[in-house]
Amino acid sequence: MDLALTKEHDAFRDDVRQFLKDNLDEDLKRAGRLGTSVYADYDVTMRWHKILHAKGWLVPSWPKEYGGTGWDLMRLYIFASEFSKAGAPSLSPMGVGMIGPALIGHGTQAQKDFYLPRILSGDDFWCQGYSEPGSGSDLASLQMKAEDKGDHFVCSGSKIWTTHANYANRIFCLVRTDGSTKPQEGITFVLIDMDQPGVSVDPLIMLTGEHIQNQVFFDNVKVPKENVVGEVHKGWTVAKYLLQFERGNAYAPGLYARLQKIRAGAMEENEGTGRRLIDDADFATKLADAEVEISTLEFTEHRILSALAAGDPPGAESSMLKTRGTEVSQRLTELAIEAAGAYGQVFQPQYTAPGGPVPSAPAREGNLPPVGPERWVTAVPKYLNDRAGSIYAGSNEIQRNIMAKAVLGL
Template sequence: MDLSWSDEDRRFRDEVRAFLDAELMPELRHVGKTLTSVYAERDVSLAWQAILLRKGWVAPAWPKEYGGCAWSVTERYIFASELAKAHAPPLSPMGLGMCGPVLIGHGTAEQKAHFLPRMLKGEDFWCQGYSEPGSGSDLASLQMSAVEDGDDFICTGHKLWTTHAAVANWIFCLVRTSKEAIPQRGITFLLIDMRTPGVEVQPIISLSGEHIQNHVFFTDVRVPKANVVGRVGEGWSVAKYLMQFERGGGVQAPGLTVRLRKIAAMIEAETAARPDLADEAAALRRQTADAAIQIEALEATELKLLSRLSAGDAPGAESSLQKTVGTELSQRLTEIALAAAGLFAQVYQPHTVSPGGPVPGYRPPNDAAGIGPDYSWTVAAKYLNDRAGSIYAGSNEIQRNIMAKAILGL
């Protein structure tokens, strides 16, 4: 794999930079710089998506026939790198990055024609209905039932940790359409309109005070059989295909690099203000150097994985490697930042940053100015949010089991 930039690559990079300079509004850049969660709020995400839509750059990995860019590995890497450097807010991946690729790979012609254009335009905002009480990492034990009734399924069950369910109008779910001796069998991949009678959403407040995750209860929810993706009872294969996109196939290294540089600047600023912290700063510099090496190794893995995707292959077990290393590196960066911020990290002031959702019950002070240097404002909330990184999309313990089996043959 040739990693050197061609003249065409550099021209594309310059085009992306010019576009971001012209179209990425200061208020959107501010959200990207001060974001404390994995996702931006719905309205921010859709505002940025509308700008990308006008340019035709909403879905870099989708085929052109479905409204995507069909970019090369290099172009996608350059685009992701420049987005990170410019502090662009992230788009919600639930539709564009997960359900969309699944529909392209497994959906009917009617499903593609209806849902894909609406995903691109942001007319449908998606959430993911996988985890249940008692069925998280052991997803095959899920119990949400879907009972056939003519041309419909009647769905009853409880999903939880559902990101942005309170603001989504569609959810893709794994449901149990039959009970089999092997639990992976009898699971069906189903698209459900959140506005259907019997769907109820209740908030889950995170450690950082944000309302991002939710409970979703389904009570006798009627869903057309036409909303099944793939075959009835074979949703586990569809789910594995989707989880490879959720766990891998993206680009994390450029964003981690930007964060690491910000943390390095924090350390130098703190050292300049407090010369007595020289020993602590030296220890933190060693940690940032170690993190930089690991990020470079992750970048090489990501480029290899993207190369496979560009050849038409689905992500393999390497996606588990990417998910594990990426989330643990991200957590490590939050720990270094927490140490660098010192006492300023203890101040709770979500009004100074951009949470991924509302912060119920919080009243900002009359004086909107933040306490301490601005680089410390996001540190604690980002640390708390990132604790979930090694759990969501399949816990990292599960990812290591997958790697041991698929790569090492254990």
Template structure:
């Protein structure tokens, strides 16, 4: 596992940098810099997706036969790193990283031919219907009923914490089609249209004052059985496969960029006595500890990448990465809040909207510190709480 770049990888990095310098519009770069949520709003990430798709770079982790790039793992890492440094809008992972691979693994040829090109082109914008008011990390407890009626299922119930459901035109959804046997045995995986009659989306405003998540209600919603992915009552198999990509997908590139922002802040913001915060041993010790943790994540990512290159899925290592990434992210956010000082406590929702003419209070780098901190508190819960991930690791890795 080599960390140094080979000459052809150096050349590739220059190609990516040139592409970003030429093709990333300033307004999208600003949107990426100011984004504080898990991923950007569709008015920013969809234009960037289409630019990437035109280049053939929209889905680096997809197989070439479905529109992937054919890059090796180092090229994927370089691309993610350079995008993070350039501040590109973060693409929605729901289609590209989550349901897309599931469609490849479990879908019919008709489903693959229909959905996969639409994901690449941004014609379908997906949300995830997993959690419910009584079923979060205990996902097998879900109760959204799907009753068979001819060629359709009729859905009644609700989903919650549904990210960007108010923007999505598609949902991949877990429903209960049977109450017999173990809870996991009666779950089915459905692909459905969000404009289907009977679907209602209600906003949930986060601590950061943002409309990112929602509760979605289903009232006698008819979903064609042709939208089922996999077999009836075998949706738990598909769901576990998808969660491995949700937990293991992504990269440390965004964390590296965030930690670099903290380093710059620490050298420009005063600590006690008026000296730069970077001169304070206590702060820099926490910074160094976080940087070491991040290096461990980078190495683990490369191990998972090697497994993926060999045709394997992420497996329990995805739980390791999910836990390590989210907790390191939160440590970085805490350092950023400390570096921002009092300016980090000012609520400035309007000033951090892309294209806003409202002047920020304090340095620009303090503008997003608190919203990122607040939004990322949920990172150790979504995708399965980190307590659940440790149970997975204990069982599958340690045999406990």
């Protein structure tokens, strides 16, 4: 793994910066700058998705034959870093980052030929059906039932914490096809059309007031067997493969950008006291500690991106990224609240760019500015959203079990 920048890499970085300058309009930059969730709202997501697809940069780490770029490790990392520095909005990972790689690794050729182009074009917008009301971190205990009817399954049950299910037209699900064996051996991975009778979606409103999560109900929903990914009863293998990609995100570029935002705010003089928070030795030490943690995380990401570029799945190292990435992210939300001070106490979601509608948001009155500097309006909403970071994609306690077994051999 060579981390040195060549002249070609420098030129590539200039190309990425120019692309961002040309394509990030004020609405897109606002969505990135004032985002409160790991997701942008649907309209912003799809507009940015289509811009990247037209450029050929939507799925840079996919194999080239399926729409990837063929970039080396350093180009992939330059790309992620420059997007974070520019404040580009996030994309929904469900299609391009999760089911896409899962189909490439475990799907049939017919599934790849049909679904992958639709993921790239945005014709299909996906959500994930893993967790259930009684099966979260203990995912193998899931109970959504799929009855074998010969050429199809009939599925009944529910999934919960389903991000953007209110917009999705497809969902990838884990279902119970055999209850007589050990839990992991009776699960099947299926693809379900959301636009059919028997599928309904109820909103779940978050602590921030945002409608991002949902509960999805399935009442005798027909699923053709050609929609099974992998083998029947062997969906646990596909699920674990997919989770490696969900957990193996590049966290460091975005964390660096957020750290710099907090540092810049801490360097401003308080209007009332004239003091700067950065001059507080304790707070400055916290910032330095966070920067060290992000730097160490960055090098782990380089190793995993190197494996991805070589065509290998992330493996158990993705658990390291997920654990440290989400915990450092939570640390930054705490520092942001400390830096925001009293400004962080004002509920003003109308000045943010949430990941979904906020039914309880007060009306934005004319051109009145927010209370306090704009940079702090997301401090508390981001803090509240990020509490789920150490739970989603498998809780961090489970990640430590995986690392103990697969990495340390315990």
